[in-house]
Amino acid sequence: MVEIVLENLHKSFGEVKAVDNINLKIKDREFMVLLGPSGCGKTTILRMIAGLEKPTSGRIYFDGKVVNDLEPKERNIAMVFQEYALYPHMSVADNMSLCLQVDKVPRPEIERRLKTTAELLQIEKLLHRKPSELSGGQQQRVALGRAIIRNPSVFLMDEPLSNLDAIFRVAMRAELKKLQERLKTTTVYVTHDQAEAMVLADRVAVLRDGRLLQVDTPRNIYDHPGDTFVAEFIGSPRINLVRCRLVRRGAGIVADVGPFSITPSAGAASALRRSRKPAATLGVRPEDVHVLPRRERGAVQGRVYFIQQMGNVAYMDLDMGDGIRITAAVDPNFDLKPDETVFVRFDERRLKFFDVESGKLIA
Numbered sequence: 001m002v003e004i005v006l007e008n009l010h011k012s013f014g015e016v017k018a019v020d021n022i023n024l025k026i027k028d029r030e031f032m033v034l035l036g037p038s039g040c041g042k043t044t045i046l047r048m049i050a051g052l053e054k055p056t057s058g059r060i061y062f063d064g065k066v067v068n069d070l071e072p073k074e075r076n077i078a079m080v081f082q083e084y085a086l087y088p089h090m091s092v093a094d095n096m097s098l099c100l101q102v103d104k105v106p107r108p109e110i111e112r113r114l115k116t117t118a119e120l121l122q123i124e125k126l127l128h129r130k131p132s133e134l135s136g137g138q139q140q141r142v143a144l145g146r147a148i149i150r151n152p153s154v155f156l157m158d159e160p161l162s163n164l165d166a167i168f169r170v171a172m173r174a175e176l177k178k179l180q181e182r183l184k185t186t187t188v189y190v191t192h193d194q195a196e197a198m199v200l201a202d203r204v205a206v207l208r209d210g211r212l213l214q215v216d217t218p219r220n221i222y223d224h225p226g227d228t229f230v231a232e233f234i235g236s237p238r239i240n241l242v243r244c245r246l247v248r249r250g251a252g253i254v255a256d257v258g259p260f261s262i263t264p265s266a267g268a269a270s271a272l273r274r275s276r277k278p279a280a281t282l283g284v285r286p287e288d289v290h291v292l293p294r295r296e297r298g299a300v301q302g303r304v305y306f307i308q309q310m311g312n313v314a315y316m317d318l319d320m321g322d323g324i325r326i327t328a329a330v331d332p333n334f335d336l337k338p339d340e341t342v343f344v345r346f347d348e349r350r351l352k353f354f355d356v357e358s359g360k361l362i363a
Contacts, residue, residue, distance in 0.1 A: 002062050002076075002153040002186050003028045004049060009058035011044050011210075018044045020210040022058070031180050031187045033197040035233070036207035042190045043158055045207075049188060050156050051075055062153070077154040078147035082162050084139045086131040086146075093127040096145045117149045120179070137168045144176075148183065155180070155187040161196065173199045194234050198222070206230050223350075228281060228359040231352065237286050237315055240326040243356065244282045246272055255282055255353070259321030260300035264363070265348050271363035272353055280362060283352035289328035291316060292343040293336070299343035302326075304336050318344060 004026040011019040019041040026032045034042040047053040049060060051072035059066050067075055086095050093114060100110045118124045121141045131139055140160065147155060161169045161176070177200050180187050191197055197204045198218040205215045206229075214226040218234075225231035231239045244255040244262075253269045255262045262282070264272060272280065292299055302318040305325060314332040319325055328344070336342060353362045 001028045001184060003064075004154065004186065004188070005059075005061040005064075006045070006049075007059045007061065009045070009048065009060065010056045011041070011048060011053065012056045017210050019048070019055075022210075022212050024205055024212060024215065026186060026188060027202075028063075029184045029186055031177070031189065031200060031202045033189045033191060033201035033204045034207060035191060035194060035197040035201075035204050037192055037233075039209075040207040041210040042192075042207050046156050046158055046188060046190050049154070050077055050079055075154070076152050077156055078150050078152035080143055080147050080155065080157045080160045082159040084131070084143040084163075086139060086142060088131050090130070091127065092123065092129055092131070092134070092142050092145075095131070095142055096127075096149050099146065099150055113149050113151075117145045120148065120182070121145050136164050137172060140164060140172060144179070148179075152185065155185050155189075157187065157189045159191055160189075162191075162193075169196075176200065195236065198234070204234075206233065224361070225283075225352070226361055228283070228354045231283050231354070235285060237327050237329075239352075240282075240284045240286065240289070241354075242282050242324055242326070243279060245279050246277060248273070255280070255351075257282065257320075257324065259324060262346055262351065263348060264351055264353070268348075268351060268353060268363035275355070275362050277355065277362065279356050281354040281356055281359070283354060284326070284346055285350065286315060286327045286329040288347040288350045289318075289326060290345045290347065291318070291328045291330050291334065291336075292345060293334075295343045296345065299345045302342050302344050304338050304340045304342055306338060307336070316342075318342065320344070 006022050006024045009019055009022040034045060036042050048055050051070060060068055097110050097114050118127055123141050126138060161172050164172060201218050203215060204218055204221055206213045208229055214221060214230050222234050228241060242257055244257045247254045247256050253272050255264060302320045304316060305319045306317040308315040309332060314330050316328045316330050317325055318328060355362055
């Protein structure tokens with residue numbers, strides 16, 4: 001397999017910087033997800049790894065060897081795209097094996113690989129069919145099979161599940177992850193879907209405006225986002241972000257939101273004092289907002305604004321006063337209605353504080 005290293009990678013189209021000084025190491029056999037909104041540069045990075053785009057500057061290494069000048073076919077990569085791009089006049093078997101036929105692989109070896117790949121993807125009974133006779137999910141499996149049959153060193157996938165319906169997309173995520181674990185092939189996967197990234201990735205690289213913001217495991221990025229953009233992009237519903245004044249009280253510090261105040265944990269308070277900032281952006285995940293039917297010590301008052309019932313959980317939008325609204329995850333059986341008064345307590349151990357100007361994490 002292959003370790004991929006991107007070193008000071010730049011790509012410009014005229015005056016537009018599509019990729020801006022990316023440094024990233026993708027480990028051998030790792031499932032790396034490039035995550036970000038449209039236009040952030042993730043597909044351009046994938047195409048440069050594939051050799052379909054030339055970097056404006058910087059280097060791409062495969063196992064320590066610079067591959068900038070190698071053609072795509074010399075890199076031993078396989079790509080799976082959003083569009084399946086299957087030949088409609090060919091059978092599934094011919095679609096999957098065409099690349100081997102072009103490379104003049106002996107017929108017995110083609111048959112062996114075709115059988116093995118079809119069994120792996122559970123499409124043995126579809127080999128005689130044409131693409132028009134397949135469902136979207138079956139076509140996706142054929143597109144994956146066409147990549148797998150080549151025994152590549154690297155899989156490059158550009159939003160391959162986005163054309164599937166929501167239910168099947170969730171099922172295919174699990175199958176795709178299991179498949180990569182069995183094949184143990186280095187995989188770079190592009191998506192704008194944060195749920196997809198959380199499920200599939202060994203590590204996630206979050207991109208914005210061509211820049212790399214943070215690289216870490218899905219769990220660490222969720223728990224420790226490096227800035228407000230990453231904090232908002234990862235997690236559904238979004239993290240609650242509100243402005244607060246930082247008020248010193250003796251050796252401690254209090255986050256004054258206006259209608260209510262929160263006492264940060266000792267570690268967060270220490271970092272906030274060191275920052276010497278007069279204000280911060282407070283971040284709290286919906287699951288860390290605890291809604292109570294009656295007042296308890298340390299709880300603050302709010303009013304139910306809107307309730308979204310999701311079946312296994314409900315999301316409650318709360319009006320906290322002064323135009324401040326926050327979302328809480330609550331038990332779906334919580335019997336409350338809009339305009340009712342509730343009391344709210346925050347999990348102070350999991351509060352995040354970000355710099356107001358730069359958006360960078362303080363504590």
